[in-house]
Amino acid sequence: MLQLNVKNETSRLMTVILGTAKSNGPTPEEHEAYDPKSLEHIKAGTYPVEADMVKEMEALNAVFKKYNVEVYRPEVIENYNQIFSRDIGFVIDDIFIKANILPDRERELDAIQYIIDKINPSKVVRPPEEAHIEGGDVMLWDDYIFIGTYKGSDYKDYITARTNMAGVNFIKELFPHKIVKEFDLVKSRIEARDNALHLDCCFQPVGKDKGVIYKSGFREEADYMYLVNLFGKENLFHIEREEMYNMNSNFFSIATDVVVIEKNFTRLEKWLIERGFTVETVPYAEIAKQEGLLRCSTLPLIRE
Structure with a gap:
């Protein structure tokens, strides 16, 4: 049995599900794109082609092997x-939450069912149908759960609006002892540079008390200020x-002092090294063309 434990984004990683780019399928048609960045590259x-993406994911896998x-x-x-x-699931504390994803993607959950079968069934939950929530929008920081959402009345018109308030409320009910704070994100169907697809596209904690943030990803300045006040601007x-477009905030922490980032994020790399982090760099620019990066392709199951 897998004894799940994830309370934050940065504690030492023990067990993770890493996606796969094998048999990725043909380049989608324009009308099949789920986000504006994919659409831009289709046009x-x-x-990206499968061979390049497989190579990128294996580079990340090699880093995981290095850290056992x-x-x-x-x-x-x-x-x-x-x-x-x-996107398809996430762990909070010792509970695995299956995401209500875009219906076309349901098969992705079936493909990890053999792993879910190793978890105590009473620790696996699925939100009610009307509650939409994806892992990229859920950010853990010990006593806090940060959730990206979209509060616009035109929510249903946006394929880029992935988590709704019913999803936020579901998490609030499931974890009454946590401070659940939602953030209203900027969405765009047409301009990837103005589309915060998930919360991890514009914010992510790193280490014990730091974070990477994109101010214009938040629809309300108050939401941005909440994080500034909590973490401290410095x-x-x-x-x-x-x-943000290249997804600098979508890195992945293996430990409080070890961070994996895309190899072109030189400004971020310098900032992290100056603050004492060990930085592992991997090529991920091809995968990034689909508006997802390192955090998006990982699903942590156990952290220390």
């Missing part, structure tokens, strides 16, 4: 995108619009 003829992390992979579905395991690395 430009620069959509136990890695599970989904069963491969023929011609299907299974890179972003963070502890936050502010990224710019183009860095």
Whole structure:
């Protein structure tokens, strides 16, 4: 049995599900794109190819091996995108929450069922149908649960609006002892540079008391100020619009002092090294074209 334990984003990682780019399928048609960044690359003829993405994911897997992390992979579905395991589920404390994802992606959950079968069934929950919530929007910080959402009345018109208030309220009820704080995110169907697809596209904690943040990803300045007040401005690395587009805040922590980032994030790398972090860099620029990065392709099950 797997004894789940995830209370934050940065404690020493023991066990993780890493997505797979194998048998990723053909380049989607324009109307099949789930986000504006994928659409941009489909139109430009620069959509990533499977061999490159497999290579990138293996580079991340090699880092996990180096740190003796136990890695599970989904069963491969023929011609299907299974890179972003963070979307389909997430762990809070010792509970595995299956996400109500876009209906087309239900098969991705079936492909990790063999792992879910190792978890005590009473610790596996699924929100009611009307509650939408994806792992990329859920950020743990010990006593806090930060959740990205979209409060606009046009929620249903946005395929980029992934977590609704019913999803937030479901988490509040499930974890009454936690401080659950939702953040209203900026969404765009057409301009990837103005689309915070998930909370981890514009904010993520790092280490014990620091974070990386993109101010313009929040619809309300008060939400941004909440994090500034909680972490302290001097502890936050502010990224710019183009860095948000390249997903600088979508790194992944193996421990409080070990961070994996995309190898082109030189400004972030410098900031982290100056603050005493060990930085592992991997190539992930091809996968990034689908508006997801390191955090999106991982689903931590056990941290120390």
